[in-house]
Amino acid sequence: MGSYIPPLRDMQFVMHELLNVEAELQAMPAHAEIDADTINAVIEEAGKFASEVIFPLNQSGDQEGCHWNDTVVTTPKGYKEAYQQYVEAGWPSLSCDPAYGGQGLPISLNNALYEMLNSANIAWTMYPGLSHGAYEALHAHGTDELKNTYLAKLASGEWTGTMCLTEPHCGTDLGILRTKADPQDDGSYKITGTKIFISSGEHDMAENIIHLVLARLPGAPTGTKGISLFVVPKFLPNADGSVGARNPVSCGSIEHKMGIHSNSTCVINLDGALGWMVGEPNKGLQAMFVMMNAARLGVGMQGLGLTEISYQNARNYAKERIQMRALSGAKHPEKEADPILVHPDVRRMLLTQRAYAEGARAFTYWIALQIDRELSHPDESVRKEAADLVALLTPIVKAFITDNAFECTNHGVQVYGGHGFIAEWGMEQYVRDARITQIYEGTNGVQALDLLGRKILSDMGAKMKKFGEQVRSFVEEHGVDAKMQEFINPLGDIAVKVEKLTMEIGMKAMTNQDEVGAASVPYQRVVGHMVFAYFWARMAKVALEKESTDDFYKAKLATARFYFAKLLPETAGYIRQARAGNATLADMKDEWF
Template identity: 75%
Template structure:
């Protein structure tokens, strides 16, 4: 059976020793009273909830899946899910980082994201139920009318109601400009929505008394394409003016998808048959409002793969220390046993260290990015707000795509450590691989994220956002350039920074002649940028570990060893990626379609 231990020591290291989050947060009026003890206590309790309440339901939830009663359109989640959710609500966990005006606790988002990492390690399928609610909260908090906020936000904050986002349809996938769901205005100011939505995570379930659907649809006079999309809030049960529940709304589950993974989460086909809804934001401006939720979801998906990477690594390490197979090539390492533990073999170590480096690197990147989000939302300084918003926008597609690509690599490696046992259900490893695979697809495929990064976030503003991150890298390189002990980290970081600048200019010049050059280079480009970001934070972590290695704490010794592994074995991937990105469009397009 799998095991999971919340990585509290590493979380505290990143927060307090590398990022100094308390000092950063104390400059913000909303978080002036925050302290390290509070953060640590919240995460310790959150780790207990994740490991003791949610984690034990992971394998059983995957085996049982969700059940649809076709006569009532009601969905039952796996055994234990509802009870765990009630404990989650009773513990006040949904309110952690929400606005106190609506019953939230007002804690920083960086604390909430760390809690969610642990929940995702414990049980990604379960975590998607409350996770999507937070995105719905963010969208309504940013764009809802005062009446909508009053009706819906306290219930979402408390967790009494959950939320979803109903975007795509059978014929349109990511191209939401093609959606057909209609919204007909009514005399009382409401709208009647008709259409079909697919792939709606947590679209129907029995965990909460109501589900708040945020639905994209078209008004009768809407222009074609994405410029004609509006956003509506459509509850499962209609909500009366006093906040109590009314009659069942005409939105229901028509079927559940039979999936490769995340079996414990209800991925629903939702039918709207004249469902009553209210407009969120301005007519035909729905996509902008929905992007608040989508961007939150993209960060959340990155955290899903970070969580899976961490738990897969933990189990693979435990197995590698216990499983004996063959002798080390250099001679027996466990002479008292008939064979050596497989952790002595170099390639097993490479697989384990790959997962560890990707987990610990992602944790640092995620915490720093979420800290910038906290500053963006809470600062009174407009320049700081703009800089933080730009950095979050730049890193969001990297977190979504780079983290999830790495999660797929890492969970596959960790399964491989188990050999044939990894392929067997009872060990739990094959579930992590299956669950990790969806993260590369939904909330915009990783190719979409790559196009967003290169086309919109980098070339779209002539590299302004990228330069802001580049200045952070440059400042660190200049500061540590005279430190001899840091050369093994600083030199490759500086070298990659220069190469990213040159590659960006080269692709930009090509794209001026043919925009398809962006599509040809984007995926490789994002991965190069992902490594640049990871290298920066691994160098920062190495700096702290170097300064503290004399303490005798083995934590710092392990951190340095992992940093050296990352720079020696993973970062060099960028050389081949830069080469393939530069190969451009021609090798992809010169073959006639008829020859495929």
């Protein structure tokens, strides 16, 4: 089964030494009272829950899976009880609005909680994770009546939530969805249709499930401009907040999947189920995007969590497993062979995992801080800039980190060798679980297209320039520091290359939009590396100031050097791919495939 130890030291390094979250948060009236001690106490307790309560259920839950019987879904042994502990401890309400029973703590803290939950048990974590997204969508776009009915129950964790978008004939292309919403005289709607791939769509862990459903009103415009959003509860709430009559929304079946076995992925049938509109008619996607973007950031955290847990166990195994001698001579002559940690290729795989995990932690914690600034900073211009940066970089969080996670979990299997391929060791589960993160909430190809087409070229690179200014400012500030040259020079170089590549693709796109699609995936890898290079250079700056005091900082510098020497150079190949254009794709006629 392996083990999981919450990486508290590195989490605290990122929060306090790299991002200075205490001062950042105290500049926001909503969080003026928070301090480092509070932050540390919360993540330490969260780490205990993750490692002691849900991690022991991860492998058994994967093996048992969920069970469906005549619309009823049963989760694996121990899942319901663990969820009750989660609710009783108040974890669902951590960053929710105090007006609805929340604790009002920052998103930054909630983000750290979810990193550890995802490392410990990604499938279990999807139940409360999706609930938080439903809460955010209703909080942003629900009427006062809807907020008063649902938010306190979602914040407490008594009720859970889902997002119902995909239908059998449409996934990413929501413009062709067919679910119907017929208005009733009392202001409600009868929702009829079938949704598929609905994570946590039915289960036995909470007394009610709140579905956020996309559907069409009669006579609605075609395409995405004719989609509305509705809240559809499994049980209709009574006036006193208790659950009432069963709504005709049911689980027709659950999927038998490659991974995340212990999360119920459901076919949801709506047979005239009562629903209430969220937001304005025919503008449901705008409201749902709150939940979709939260989910995309959440999937990035899944990628980080899986990278970290795979690294921890691969590292532990490499220290203990003896096999052959080091090429340069025996390192442990007292043993019959050396630990595989001495072999360069094993070290390469472990350092790849470590560099991607620690880079993702710095990046995603910074993103969470930007969300806090967007929501709570008193200066409107700061809020606007933070919102632009989050919008720009959400595709990188989702796609770059999860692509890395799949690579890294495969490295974890490889370090174990044959044992990694055997289920009892637990490593192959991380590969299977990681694979879905590249697919759902918008495939990584769609994320790449969103980054290049919608987030960068659509506004002539305005948002990209804002992030580029931060990179350029850092390069200029530390460019004269001799100790920083090994980090500053490659960071400055990749920043210039991204700027040139963006202009080149933009010029091609003026005559052929397919050039955007052809370049988007390699382009996303290049930009992702620029982002990671920026955060690794910043972490190296902190570590250089303190390396003489603690081996932690020496290890941080060693990992930074590995990243710049071994991982960042892959951008050269991706730049060539992006520049190769659409011709070699278009030359292949459809009938030749």
